[in-house]
Amino acid sequence: MEDKEESMKKDDGGEDILSSIESSSKQTRIFKIIVIGDSNVGKTCLTFRFCGGKFPEKTEATIGVDFREKTVDVNGETIKLQLWDTAGQERFRKSMVQHYYRNVHAVVFVYDMTKMNTFEGMPTWIEECERHSLSPDIPRILVGNKCDMNQKISVATSLAQKFADANQMPLFETSAKDDNEVDNVSAIFMTLAHKLKSQKPMMSNDYPVLHKYGSKEMKRAKVISIGREPSSRSAVCSRSTATSDGTSCSC
């Protein structure tokens, strides 16, 4: 004879309830990572490379924020990284800045290895984080981008490493453009994912910002062209590398 409880499950939809309780307890954790730095350093290209797997053929200056997500596996747990690719240009940031810094779990600071002024701007970006009350304890990573342009590098690794050490963050030197650097680009975000895994969860239905500034609003906030052409340079990075544990070395 069929067990009474078992028959109730089937008759009154008990099985569905049980499985929905089970699946909600396994909800994917979501972590918000902001990517900041001066205009033109390659923030959009880095996030696109990580989430879309390739270098975008054409990019335009970001207005407000652009938004990408990637689901990754960290030691058997599926977590979602929500990347906020912010505008570098002051005039395109103003109205959105408050939103960037809300509920942030990690920060990626990006400079262009061929432009010293973008590296010199790093303290200002750190100060902006502090001004918006970001805890100094949240994981942060310093990224030197465009290492493929090895003839034009103006920010020495030793200098960047010193700055990274002084600010207690790992340094990655990489290229969003160079296909050989794809693993290093992933390593930036996977390093953060590993650090974040041990942190307090943010469940998908606890996260209104995802919906408000996600799919809908982000599409609207997307970019207009200011006529920037994609770079025509192509080079093989012989310079640097980053490893998944967040270290950086010169080769």
Ligand SMILES: Nc1nc2c(ncn2[C@@H]2O[C@H](COP(=O)(O)OP(=O)(O)OP(=O)(O)O)[C@@H](O)[C@H]2O)c(=O)[nH]1
């Ligand atoms: N050579 C080279 N060019 C790159 C690399 N990453 C980005 N670029 C180029 O740099 C320019 C700016 O890239 P974006 O990703 O739009 O820069 P951004 O930091 O998002 O700029 P804003 O949206 O204005 O803040 C584009 O022409 C890209 O093609 C790289 O790794 N190597």
